[in-house]
Amino acid sequence: MKSLLKHRLAWPVIALAALLLLNQVFRPDFMSLRMQDGHLYGSLVDIMRNGAPTILIALGMTLVIATRGIDLSVGAVVAIAGAASCAYIAASPEPGSPVTAATAVLIAVVAGLALGVWNGFLVSTIGVQPIIATLVLMTAGRGVAQLITGGQIVSVSNDSYKSIGAGYLFTLPISILITAAVFALAAVLTRRTALGTLIEAVGINPVASRLAGLRARNIIWIVYVFSAVCAAIAGLMISSNVTAADANNAGLYIEMDAILAVVIGGTSLAGGRYTLVGTVVGAFIIQTLTTTVYTLGIPPEVTLVFKALVVITVCLLQAPKARNLLSRFKAAPKPAAKEAAKEKVAI
Numbered sequence: 001m002k003s004l005l006k007h008r009l010a011w012p013v014i015a016l017a018a019l020l021l022l023n024q025v026f027r028p029d030f031m032s033l034r035m036q037d038g039h040l041y042g043s044l045v046d047i048m049r050n051g052a053p054t055i056l057i058a059l060g061m062t063l064v065i066a067t068r069g070i071d072l073s074v075g076a077v078v079a080i081a082g083a084a085s086c087a088y089i090a091a092s093p094e095p096g097s098p099v100t101a102a103t104a105v106l107i108a109v110v111a112g113l114a115l116g117v118w119n120g121f122l123v124s125t126i127g128v129q130p131i132i133a134t135l136v137l138m139t140a141g142r143g144v145a146q147l148i149t150g151g152q153i154v155s156v157s158n159d160s161y162k163s164i165g166a167g168y169l170f171t172l173p174i175s176i177l178i179t180a181a182v183f184a185l186a187a188v189l190t191r192r193t194a195l196g197t198l199i200e201a202v203g204i205n206p207v208a209s210r211l212a213g214l215r216a217r218n219i220i221w222i223v224y225v226f227s228a229v230c231a232a233i234a235g236l237m238i239s240s241n242v243t244a245a246d247a248n249n250a251g252l253y254i255e256m257d258a259i260l261a262v263v264i265g266g267t268s269l270a271g272g273r274y275t276l277v278g279t280v281v282g283a284f285i286i287q288t289l290t291t292t293v294y295t296l297g298i299p300p301e302v303t304l305v306f307k308a309l310v311v312i313t314v315c316l317l318q319a320p321k322a323r324n325l326l327s328r329f330k331a332a333p334k335p336a337a338k339e340a341a342k343e344k345v346a347i
Contacts, residue, residue, distance in 0.1 A: 016285050060226050064224060069123060077115050082245040085104035086239055112228045165238065265280070
């Protein structure tokens with residue numbers, strides 16, 4: 001049992017189970033699943049579907065943080081991707097065509113790819129600090145999205161496009177299947193090839209890895225491109241789910257949720273150590289926490305306070321000084337042990 005508790009995913013899994021159990025107590029039908037019209041429904045399915053964009057962004061954020069970086073621009077990329085795809089569909093002569101939807105998806109992915117290249121260029125080539133480099137796009141990105149949509153909410157009517165965020169395939173929401181496919185791709189590329197080891201090496205010591213012959217610049221570039229592409233796909237999910245592009249609110253504060261999911265899952269903010277499974281568990285905790293707030297009838301504004309408290313707690317626990325303080329507290333001998341030691345010395 002002690003060995004299980006020492007596993008770095010033990011406490012995140014326990015926290016997720018506790019949240020689910022709390023919801024089950026207040027809503028007896030919380031964990032029940034039902035089949036309707038060939039589709040699987042239930043609160044657990046809703047948590048996975050609503051949490052799919054956060055999981056996608058958190059997966060990209062995990063690899064960025066593993067290289068000692070941070071990507072604050074993912075929310076802006078979400079807004080730009082949704083704005084670009086919906087603006088294209090709205091201006092298309094055949095707005096309901098599947099070909100139009102496929103082209104809109106391609107435009108969004110290419111936009112994410114270009115924005116990732118820009119972030120990677122600033123960080124790896126120019127040498128700008130990651131938080132500053134991505135802050136530029138975070139600030140300017142929503143302005144770009146506003147320019148694309150003309151400052152208006154662009155609504156579209158395309159069944160193929162809507163199916164990305166609200167459709168079903170094999171009884172499951174398509175957004176869940178897309179997220180599972182991206183997770184599998186990231187896991188295979190980072191755990192079945194040398195890419196994961198290279199990312200960890202760059203995160204542990206970028207200078208040493210460069211002197212050892214690793215092309216740290218290319219590795220950093222790759223993770224920022226992956227992060228932006230994941231954010232673009234999340235933007236497609238969000239905009240297709242509501243069949244509209246809202247440049248002001250799409251992906252707002254989602255970078256905070258992604259970072260929180262990463263750190264809760266056990267990835268070190270100091271870089272060099274990451275876990276994709278832990279990130280997925282962390283994202284589920286975030287989404288379940290939101291659901292719990294709604295289930296308990298707490299005002300939605302309080303959700304941000306809960307998340308902020310969790311962020312502060314996790315960051316404090318990961319701080320070296322806090323860990324040293326806790327280890328000293330655990331290692332401090334008990335008063336009885338001290339007295340026994342004194343008696344032994346006296347004898």
